[in-house]
Amino acid sequence: MSKIIADHVVVEVRYPVNDSFIITLRSPVDIPDILPGNFAEIQIENTTGVFLRRPFSILDVDYESRMISFFIKIIGKGTKKLGEAKRGDKVSLIYPLGNSFSLPEPGKKVLIVGGGSGIAPFVLLGRNLKSNNNDVTFLIGGKSKKDVLVSSLFSGFGKVLTTTEDGSAGEKGFVTGHSLFKSGNIHFDKIYSCGPEPMMKAIGKIANRNGIDCEVSLENMMACGFGACLCCVTETIEGNKRVCKEGPVFNVNYLKWRI
Amino acid sequence: MSKIIADHVVVEVRYPVNDSFIITLRSPVDIPDILPGNFAEIQIENTTGVFLRRPFSILDVDYESRMISFFIKIIGKGTKKLGEAKRGDKVSLIYPLGNSFSLPEPGKKVLIVGGGSGIAPFVLLGRNLKSNNNDVTFLIGGKSKKDVLVSSLFSGFGKVLTTTEDGSAGEKGFVTGHSLFKSGNIHFDKIYSCGPEPMMKAIGKIANRNGIDCEVSLENMMACGFGACLCCVTETIEGNKRVCKEGPVFNVNYLKWRI
Amino acid sequence: MADLRVNIGGLEFKNPVTTASGTFGNGEEFEDFFDLDLLGGMFVKGMTLEPREGNDYPRMAETASGMLNAVGLQNKGVDHFIKEIYPRIKHFDTHIIPNINGSTVEDYIEVAEKLNEIETIPAIELNISCPNVKAGGMLFGTSCPSAIAVTEAVRKAYDKVLIVKLSPNVTDIAEIAKGVEGAGADSVSLINTLLGMAVDAEKRKSVLSTVTGGLSGPAVKPVALRMVWQVYNAVKIPVFGIGGIMNATDAVEFMLAGAAAVQVGTANFIDPQIPVKIIKGIENYLERHHFDSVSELTGAMEI
């Protein structure tokens, strides 16, 4: 895999919802193949308190026009500053980093469960699954209506269900309480999940109980993002593994999660 | 003296010459009396490598519209960043700081010698001297034509002479070589100078030789700018004095300069 | 509203936010910016027995998230402080705490004795950690026996609250803290500056006239937090946390790590109103986290 490290030019920053933005940048060189789950390390310069790059999943990519985009939730100084970028600004990116979600056999039925900024990798995943002729259901959870607005990003790739904690959209409650799971007979061949760790663990538990293969994408604290520092490890059945290199996508049963 | 510490709003940043800009800001509160030689400590946020505030002489002030301006030469990271400020940006300022040039008796003939960014305090000084009915001559030195362009700032307050090292404007050479000094009989009652230290020392020497009172404004490295840290001292005949508090304006004979 | 008072060796501070010696002058420069009565306390500029001119200019270098200083205890001597400065500032309704320095143990004793006479001065800070003077200074603070010796001597000469300011330029700060605790200190304050240096590559010269100087600011905060935690776990006397505190969150971090109170230093140069903002921010934190008293924060960090 060849990696890009280069200044990219900001083409657009738009806010589909208040606290999250989609940033699109143009690469100065051809973009290599991006797999669903791959991420980039973005440098946010001249921001007090931000020293290291920040990792973000790749939302989408247009090879033709050399465009790459990210869906980013503002949670601290770096994401706030990045969200203030203007068209024409230059931003240094390193990518593609990490492994990717594995595709099931064509025809298989899959469920994708996401929450918060964890939905970013699911556009590429949804598109690939669709080309792979899989039957895809998305289940997107959030606090309230605005948090699940972005679920429209997935409508082209399959059925989209939502839950909100305040019931302002979709079913009321957490994703794990969705009626989908209540029926008792969950007919999926594979589940993918990305979002807050408690959510992924709960989904992993459901998957295990139903004997369904489940992959999750972790968001550990990273110093480098490309395997050099050993800071981002997670415990697996084969010992500590780097989330940025052997991950971020892991099969739940490979992880030492007590679920 | 009451001091202001407040976010000011950038009204304009313009570049009279390539490497220097005039930044004008609006104060949220009434501006107290500003004396010629007073300076401000400007905070330049979110700039890698810039931790402390930066001191700049106050170029001009409009009490009515609560505007304050600075003439700033880009020499490093902080000044570069400040020069990129956009209309509407907020910038924290502390002022007025330091002492000021003392005015001679009305009618006296004065010479003001400046170079580089050292000319900033001379607009306020020139205006005050004019109101005081002094006969003022400005002598502004620079490397080449563009460096002395700003001498037009002073034309309303007196005669303006220039020197350039490459001879592209005014007399060729350094300010200290100006024919004004060559004549042998320099008829000034007072000399003010601000600019590179070697220039100020040379001017101080000429003043001493001719028995003329001479005040200079120093630009030492400052951590606070308001007398708290004791970092900015200069040696005087009364021991180490704070340039930010007892200065920046000193009579050359008060300093322990070997001139 | 939560109780902000803290107790250091029997002395009550109205809140845990004080200003660090050498970064707050004698307070007067800050009257332009806020009401000093709001402060928990004020550690005034380091003083010596005799007047000192300090080091040559340049005395300052900016570094990544910090600064180096080599002021070198410029001051007019303890007598001048007592006769000229203190009368001008004693009206402030906050603890004014002199920071005392010396080249010899006798120097320290004499300064302490003179200050002992001033009834309204409730405490002194014994600085055995100044990296910017040739004789004495940091040397006392970097060896355990000499730290103990000078503390014991000053303890005998001084009746009120004795705070000993420790040097971070040591292998084992907890050991030295234990030493000075045993020697009678009522409290320790840490950290003083880390010994550092700056080079001007273009001029191929050291930036400071003294080559080395003291590093302060956010750059040192991780080291300061670690030392406060180590010392808190080693001694029973209360700890003043110092080093790179720029806002209320930083102050809370120090208290969670074990500090009973904090000193704000370099931050005063960038925002001379910062101590008040930190006091308000701590109040706000206590409210959000449902604490009744600020002292509950001390050492409340989970591991």
Added chain:
Amino acid sequence: MADLRVNIGGLEFKNPVTTASGTFGNGEEFEDFFDLDLLGGMFVKGMTLEPREGNDYPRMAETASGMLNAVGLQNKGVDHFIKEIYPRIKHFDTHIIPNINGSTVEDYIEVAEKLNEIETIPAIELNISCPNVKAGGMLFGTSCPSAIAVTEAVRKAYDKVLIVKLSPNVTDIAEIAKGVEGAGADSVSLINTLLGMAVDAEKRKSVLSTVTGGLSGPAVKPVALRMVWQVYNAVKIPVFGIGGIMNATDAVEFMLAGAAAVQVGTANFIDPQIPVKIIKGIENYLERHHFDSVSELTGAMEI
């Protein structure tokens, strides 16, 4: 073009820019970014006799102009390095220098003996300064007698160039440098990380699983420069300067302060191509300042 070669204990480096242990993996991760043959040398990830899992997650905290790490020497052991890793990387045309660690002197000796057998490995770095392991590690580097003992023991077991990496968490680093010089070290490298800590105020928890960790990055540069200068003035063997080097100017500053060569650490995480940029920047500096050889920079700082 100026001569970039430097000589460390008889071993020639094609240029003074190397990468610091633990910040460059085994080099392989960086092949995606530049041609490793350009490097003066490569200090690979710290290794021990037996495999180690390292510390629990979280192992990292960002700080002002720096970071804390608590990796704790996760590695698969020296045998794995020799059998699996080294064969994959030995084709790089640069010095590959293992960084060796142990809980006991015997551990160090065994690792050194094994590496002594690999003909094409020209040097080892003896890490007596890792702050992130419970036994051994930094403890060897914070007392002079134990630093000498481990250096002497490894010196006997190892024939080639022996570089000893010093801990900055000491009162007198020059004394320890002199000690290991006397014990047979060919060179010293400094600094390893400063022991620090981070607290999460909202969670009221320490950020790192180990509470304390090692501070690196530009925040520590002033301390590192000071120590390089102190050690340069105390020993005759060449010094590797390490600590917060982010660009060529920083590297030049270290050389002016006394370093014969430098190691680039944390900067690799932010710009994995930085070592090459630093090499080019040094070339440019030498040209602008009319130096014939980079080694003329070493200690060329005026005071």
